[in-house]
Amino acid sequence: MAQKRPRDQRVVRNRRVAIYTFLLILTLFYISAHRTVQKEREMEALRAETAAEGPGEQVKELAEGWPGGMPGAQIFKEHGDIDAYEGLKILPEDMWCLILTNAEYPVPEDYEVELEAIPGTEQSVDKRIYEPLMAMIGDMKAQGLSPIVCSGYRTLDKQEKLFNRKVLSFVKAGHTKEESYNLARQTISIPGSGEHCLGLAVDFYTRRYHKLERAFEDTPESKWLVEHAQDYGFVMRYGENKTDITGIQYEPWHYRYVGVEAAKYMKENELSLEEFYIEQSLYG
Numbered sequence: 001m002a003q004k005r006p007r008d009q010r011v012v013r014n015r016r017v018a019i020y021t022f023l024l025i026l027t028l029f030y031i032s033a034h035r036t037v038q039k040e041r042e043m044e045a046l047r048a049e050t051a052a053e054g055p056g057e058q059v060k061e062l063a064e065g066w067p068g069g070m071p072g073a074q075i076f077k078e079h080g081d082i083d084a085y086e087g088l089k090i091l092p093e094d095m096w097c098l099i100l101t102n103a104e105y106p107v108p109e110d111y112e113v114e115l116e117a118i119p120g121t122e123q124s125v126d127k128r129i130y131e132p133l134m135a136m137i138g139d140m141k142a143q144g145l146s147p148i149v150c151s152g153y154r155t156l157d158k159q160e161k162l163f164n165r166k167v168l169s170f171v172k173a174g175h176t177k178e179e180s181y182n183l184a185r186q187t188i189s190i191p192g193s194g195e196h197c198l199g200l201a202v203d204f205y206t207r208r209y210h211k212l213e214r215a216f217e218d219t220p221e222s223k224w225l226v227e228h229a230q231d232y233g234f235v236m237r238y239g240e241n242k243t244d245i246t247g248i249q250y251e252p253w254h255y256r257y258v259g260v261e262a263a264k265y266m267k268e269n270e271l272s273l274e275e276f277y278i279e280q281s282l283y284g
Contacts, residue, residue, distance in 0.1 A: 088265050090280065096128070097233070097259045099198060100277055103247050106192040107156065113199040115153055123152035126199035129233070129257040133202065136232040140224055146207035147221045154196035195237060201256045217252040229255055230263040235273075242272045 090098070101107050116130040117123075125133060133149075140147045163184060170180035195201035203212060206221045216222050229235065237256040238248040258266065258273065266276050277283055 088261055090262065090282075094259055095282075097200060097257055098262060098273075098276075098282065099200070100273055100282075101193045101195060101198060102274070103193060107194065107197045111198070113153065115199060118149050118152060121149055121152075123149050123202070124199070125149075125152045125202060126257075129200060132232045132234070132257065132260075136229065136234065139228075140221065143224065145221045145224055147204050147225075148206060149202045150205050150210075150212070151196060151203035152201075153199040154194065156192065156194075156197055160192075195254075195256055200258075201237060201254060203251075204253050204255065212251070212253050214250065214252065222252050225255060226252075230267040231260065233257050233260040233263050235263045235266050237273065239270075239272060245272050245274050 114127045115124040116127040118125065118130075118133070137147055137149075166184040167177075167180045170183045171177060175183060196203075204221060204225070205212065205216065206219055209216060209219050209221075217226075225234075226236065234255040234257050236252060237254050238246050238251040240250045240252075243249055256273070257263075258276075262276065265271070266273070269279075271279065
């Protein structure tokens, strides 16, 4: 039998190397694709699992894919000017009005606020938002509207009492304690959190409409606020279709001060405060 010449042996060897290399690349590609599919399945399962758990888990999920990842639990970080988009600058000294509180981030224990009473009401707000709030109300009245601030600053104790009262109302309606707690947290901030405890949020009703219900959106006052509130630094904090992010049901009567530039940006881009935090990398 004739022996293969060295050149033929090299050709065979090279072919084998090429085949093995191709198989190795194919294997690695398959493993990578499999891991990607597995990760997507895990993320889908996570979305389904956390959709009803409140804002904390949902916000973390959204942030996982954000450049730089989800920062730590500290709300604020020391940073210089933030040029997030042309015309928007967030300075460190402006962060007081962008503080975030929800089920995941309670009101800081050392939080202090200097209050200013709202004339003609029993309500008060953070002194720093008094002027823009009164300017907004004044312009509404000049248009023949009758906005009334029915809720402003609340102590943490009052927030807890309101929450417990809401839980009890669901229990009386026939729900279990666990169901009542979960239902209540969708309609009012849990104890230890709540924007009213910051003094930066107000609830409105009108001279003719005295209910904090969805139908408030049909009032002329609500329609004016939707159109103009951002010009005074206010945003509808718990917007429609944002419950999965904020953890709170739609509240067309609840407005939060965030500053004029941030309010206009959030309005233009239809962002909740949680989404704004993610986009601007404000989680510390």
